[in-house]
Every structure is written in C-alpha cells, then in structure tokens.
Amino acid sequence: MENPLTIDRNTLMALAGEAKLLSNPPGQISPGALAGERVSRQQGRGLNFDSLRRYQAGDDVRLIDWQATARLRTPWIRLYNEERERPVFIVVDQRLDMFFATRGQTKSAVAAKIAGLLAWRSWHDGDRLGSAVFSDTNYTLQKCRPPASNLNLMLDDLLAYNQQLAQQYPAEPATTLSLASVLQHARQLIPAGSWVAVISDFHDLDAQSEALLAALRRRSEVSAFVILDDLHRRLPSSGNLAARYRGHEAAFSLSGVLRDEIQQSITTRLGAQEKKLTRLGIRVNQIVVTQDLIRQMQRGL
Known part of the structure; x- marks a missing residue:
C-alpha cells in the first residue's frame, strides 16, 4: 500500500510501465520544434x-x-x-504548501509521481530530459541530457525533496522560494523547442511568474499541471472546523451560507488562475489528488 504522505524509490521505479499508457508526445509540439513525427x-x-x-x-x-x-x-x-528532437524539461514544486491532503495522497506526492511518469515517458521516447525540483529553501537543476544520463538523477532529486517535507513539517520557513525565482534560474537551461511541464498548485502565480512563463511560451510549448485537493467540493453542510496556515490558527462554525461562500471563492480563484495560464498559451491540466492519476493525465495530454 502506498504511503499517502510521501513517495519511495519503489513507487518511482514502478512508474516505468505506467508511463507507456500516456500519449506521445505529452503536450502539443511547440512552434519552435520540427513538424511531423520525431x-x-x-x-x-x-x-x-x-x-x-x-x-x-x-x-x-x-x-x-x-x-x-x-x-x-x-x-x-x-x-x-x-x-525530430523535442527536449523535455520538468519543473516540480515540493514546497510545504504542497504537503497537504484531506484524503488520498498529498499534493507533493502526486506532483512527484506526475514528474516520474513524464520522466519515464521521456526514457521510452529517447527525449533529452532536464528538470528543476525545488523546496521552500533550495532547488536542484539538471540540464537537458539523454535520459540514460539524467533519469536517475532526476528520480533521486524527486525522492530527496519529497521525503524532506515529512521531516520539516510542521516547521515553517521564514521565507520561501517563489515559483518565479525558480523559473528565473531554470529558463537558461531550457532549449528552444522544448516541451516544459510545470507541476505545482500555483498558489503564488504572480505578475513576475506570468512574465517568465510568457517568455518560455514564446520559444517552447508549456503545460501546467495544477495539483488540487478537492476539499472545497466536499465541505459538510454544517459543523465546527479548524484551520492552521503559516503560524495562524482559526476555528469557526460552518453554516450553509459560509460553505457556499468558501466554495464560490475557491472556484473563482481556480477559474482566474486557469484563465491567466490559458491566456499565456499554456495548456492547463487540473489534477485532483483523489482521482485516478493516469486517467487524468491521459485526458490532459
């Protein structure tokens, strides 16, 4: 039985077979890539x-x-x-905001599994593979190389960063790496004509990260895998709830009106997030942690 909080090496290795179920190529061929079969x-x-x-x-x-x-x-x-070469570059968010789940696996574990599936898909296709895996305080970059050279390095990065989350929780860093700062460091390693997969909950999608994603999109194909917990879809109609985030705690009584307001607020936020990414020309794949991962990726790819 899989650990709902973290991944292990056996889980990452087992993804090799499942990756064959994904479409090839994963994402649209970018304007900078050559046309036709690779x-x-x-x-x-x-x-x-x-x-x-x-x-x-x-x-x-x-x-x-x-x-x-x-x-x-x-x-x-x-x-x-x-x-017909199409390098693949995978950006994976393993910050504490991703270490969350109300049921099923954490967002961080699902993000790591998506990255593993895409890495193994690149292995099967012989695509050059690069990656950026990051936490709240650090990041590791792998420039695009043949998958025989880079696959194990990337899997090691995924494993290390993912397992650090359980050790760090519930401590919260005073400052955290932003998505924009990681994209800034990674972009110089991403060849023109690449397919770029960004796997995150995009909670800090801001003007700077939008600008960096737009610059990437002008020279590569970009797909966003937005990782979601579906708590807002399953809120009870009433009851007492407690929440804690970055040192702040709150307890409140949930009424039907408040429940509807929470659902509407989250739905609006996710809709605005998707609209921003789509406007940049980015394919958006919303991944719910409680649903079948392979089926969701097959639909999205």
Missing part, C-alpha cells in the same frame, strides 16, 4: 544513415551507394533518418 525515414543527404535497400525505379540516383553496388553487383541506395 523520427521519419527520408531519402536525402546530410542526415543520419539508417540502412541500405535495393534501388527501385524512381529513386534518386544520388542516393546510390556505389561501394555496396559494386560489391553486390546490383544497385543499392542509402536510407537516412531525420531526427
């Missing part, structure tokens, strides 16, 4: 050699391999692969 067989020069085949009527005579033709005494031509 690997297509072309008859041309200056590309990567793939194989030889017998000459057929209508083939370009410039493609004839004269050494093979002389050796085999029949015309043979060279076939080439044109590589």
